[in-house]
Every structure is written in C-alpha cells, then in structure tokens.
Amino acid sequence: MTLYFYFARKFATTFAGLLGIFLLFYGMLDMIEVIRKLGTDRVGFLEILILTVLNVPGGIYQILPLIVILATLVLFLGLARSSELVVARASGRSALRSLMAPVVVAILLGVISVGAFNPIVAATSKQYDLLLNKYRKGTTSVLSVSREGLWLRQGGDSGQTVIRATRANLDGTEFFDVTFLGFGLDGTPTFRIEALSATLTTGAWDARNVKEWRFDVAGNAEKQATTASRLRIPSNLTREEIRDGFGSPSAIPIWELPNYIKRLEAAGFSGRRHRVWFHTELAKPLMLVAMVLIGAGFTMRHTRFGRTGLMVMMALIMGFSIYFIRNFAVVLGENGQLPVLLAAWAPPVAGILLSLGLVLHMEDG
Numbered sequence: 001m002t003l004y005f006y007f008a009r010k011f012a013t014t015f016a017g018l019l020g021i022f023l024l025f026y027g028m029l030d031m032i033e034v035i036r037k038l039g040t041d042r043v044g045f046l047e048i049l050i051l052t053v054l055n056v057p058g059g060i061y062q063i064l065p066l067i068v069i070l071a072t073l074v075l076f077l078g079l080a081r082s083s084e085l086v087v088a089r090a091s092g093r094s095a096l097r098s099l100m101a102p103v104v105v106a107i108l109l110g111v112i113s114v115g116a117f118n119p120i121v122a123a124t125s126k127q128y129d130l131l132l133n134k135y136r137k138g139t140t141s142v143l144s145v146s147r148e149g150l151w152l153r154q155g156g157d158s159g160q161t162v163i164r165a166t167r168a169n170l171d172g173t174e175f176f177d178v179t180f181l182g183f184g185l186d187g188t189p190t191f192r193i194e195a196l197s198a199t200l201t202t203g204a205w206d207a208r209n210v211k212e213w214r215f216d217v218a219g220n221a222e223k224q225a226t227t228a229s230r231l232r233i234p235s236n237l238t239r240e241e242i243r244d245g246f247g248s249p250s251a252i253p254i255w256e257l258p259n260y261i262k263r264l265e266a267a268g269f270s271g272r273r274h275r276v277w278f279h280t281e282l283a284k285p286l287m288l289v290a291m292v293l294i295g296a297g298f299t300m301r302h303t304r305f306g307r308t309g310l311m312v313m314m315a316l317i318m319g320f321s322i323y324f325i326r327n328f329a330v331v332l333g334e335n336g337q338l339p340v341l342l343a344a345w346a347p348p349v350a351g352i353l354l355s356l357g358l359v360l361h362m363e364d365g
Contacts, residue, residue: 110285
C-alpha cells in the first residue's frame with residue numbers, strides 16, 4: 001500500500017508542477033492575444049489583466065488531457081531512470097498493479113475537474129465573453145433562456161431594448177409571441193411593442209400583427225396605443241450574434257446543463273451541441289485514464305533498452321491523436337453525423353482499450 005501512495009504522490013506532484021508551468025505560459029500568451037484584440041488605447045493594463053485571468057482557466061481546462069499525458073511521461077521516465085520500476089517488479093508488482101495509483105489519481109482529477117473546476121470555468125468564460133464584447137462594442141448583447149421563454153437585450157445609441165419571446169425557429173431569426181421593451185439612456189421605459197412574430201432582417205426586426213404603446217409622450221398610453229399589420233423595429237443584431245449569444249456550452253455549469261437543454265429545446269432551438277458537450281464532460285475521467293495508460297505503455301520500459309526518445313515521441317503522437325479524434329468526433333456529433341453517445345464516449349473508451357493492449361504487449365509480450 002505504501003508503494004501505491006508513493007506512486008500516487010509522485011504523479012500528483014508532477015501534474016501540479018506541469019499545471020503551474022502551463023498556467024504561467026498560457027497566461028502570458030493570452031495576455032498578448034488580449035492586447036492584440038483590443039489594443040492598449042481602448043483598455044488599460046488592469047482590464048487586460050482581468051480578461052487574462054478570466055480566460056486562462058477555460059484554456060487550461062481544454063488541454064487538461066495533454067497535461068496529464070505529459071505528467072505521465074515525466075513520472076515513468078523518472079521511475080525508469082532511477083530503477084524504481086525494476087525494484088517494484090522484483091518485489092512482485094506487475095505493470096498493471098503499478099499503474100493502479102496513477103490511474104486512480106487520473107480518475108480523481110477527472111471527477112474534480114468536472115464537478116468543481118467546470119463550474120468555475122463556466123463562470124469565468126461567461127464573464128470573459130461579456131467583458132470582451134463590452135470593450136469591443138461599448139454595449140453588450142445578452143441572450144438567456146428561462147421557463148418564460150427567450151430573453152434578449154440589444155443596445156444602441158438611444159438606449160437598450162429588452163426582447164422576450166415564447167419560442168424561436170432553429171437558427172434564431174424568427175421569434176414568436178414577441179414583446180419589445182424599450183428603455184432610454186436614463187433607464188426609463190420609452191415604449192412597449194407586442195407582436196405575433198418578428199423576423200430578423202438586415203438592420204431591423206420585421207414584426208407582424210403589432211400593437212405599440214409609447215411611454216415617452218404625454219397622455220394615456222393605452223388610449224394612444226396603435227396597431228399595425230407590420231412594423232420595422234431597428235436592430236444592430238445579426239443571426240450569428242443571436243446564435244453565439246447562447247454562448248459556448250462550456251459557459252454553462254455541468255449541473256445546470258440538463259435543465260438548460262430542456263429549456264433550449266422547448267424554446268425551439270436545437271440542444272444537440274449542449275448534449276454532446278454534457279456527455280463529453282462526463283467522459284472526461286475516462287479520457288484522462290486513457291492518457292495515463294498511453295503514456296505508461298511507452299515509457300515503463302527500462303532506459304537501458306534504449307530508444308527512449310522514440311518511445312516518448314510515439315506516446316505523444318498517440319496521445320495527441322486520441323485527443324484530436326475526440327475533438328473531431330465532438331464536431332461530428334454536434335453536426336448530427338454521429339450519435340451523441342458515440343461521439344462523446346467512443347474516443348476515450350477506444351483510447352483505454354488500445355493503450356491497455358499496448359501495456360500488456362510491452363510487459364507480457
């Protein structure tokens with residue numbers, strides 16, 4: 001048992017060290033990217049630093065499997081050079097039993113990253129997108145989905161407009177049972193428009209079967225209300241901005257995703273992209289286990305056998321291949337070309353089976 005704790009502690013320490021190095025370098029690169037996007041004339045150093053801190057967790061979270069395989073390579077290369085694996089084998093510990101500790105640590109890392117780190121990344125990613133959009137345009141456009149339907153905010157020089165709709169079509173260009181609430185620059189309401197439907201065109205919403213109330217003129221708003229079969233309401237939104245307004249699925253905590261998907265589909269939008277992300281997150285512990293097994297399969301040999309550099313390169317190639325195959329499968333799943341469960345679970349399971357076969361072949365022939 002002491003040997004297992006020793007291997008587990010060494011693996012966790014190695015992973016923590018590499019994680020710190022990646023945080024440092026990724027933060028520096030991301031700060032340069034933020035400066036390139038916004039320029040120092042728009043924002044100051046404090047705003048750039050805040051954006052960098054908000055964006056770094058999401059970037060590190062994406063490359064977590066690659067950090068795990070690097071930590072595995074460093075661990076087993078060190079154990080091989082110090083002949084600790086030879087001693088472990090001489091004491092009757094097989095390769096698979098020596099792998100138990102790193103595999104358990106990888107599972108724990110996966111569970112912690114999904115259960116605890118995922119909500120943190122979701123919060124920081126969402127705040128990063130809001131601040132970046134604000135610094136770029138000076139206004140924010142926010143879309144959310146609730147039990148009451150869709151809520152969308154668009155900004156302009158004359159104030160803000162809040163849009164609520166019961167449902168929408170799949171690409172977000174047509175809303176049904178729509179209410180437009182206009183607010184001036186001082187926050188006072190200026191108008192209310194209700195429409196049976198509204199279609200987004202270039203520079204405006206084309207609303208049909210409309211009733212409008214004006215609050216910025218004297219008199220009884222209900223008595224002065226007007227109706228029209230069609231009305232154009234100015235807008236600076238585009239279809240891409242509405243679609244992107246839902247944000248990346250990574251901006252939603254995993255615990256909230258099932259209910260969010262239900263609300264999204266009830267509003268008329270497709271929740272396939274979010275379903276694929278949800279199952280990919282659930283499969284993350286298996287993905288980390290696959291990376292540990294791949295790294296161990298190529299580097300558990302003693303260094304006296306030579307070709308250590310070649311083995312490390314092959315481990316990296318196989319690990320990166322599984323990682324990119326997983327990402328490619330996710331894209332196919334989001335496009336509907338693969339079933340959701342197959343796109344999310346097949347790559348890590350295949351990686352575990354392939355690497356397990358590699359370990360058995362390397363150790364037992």
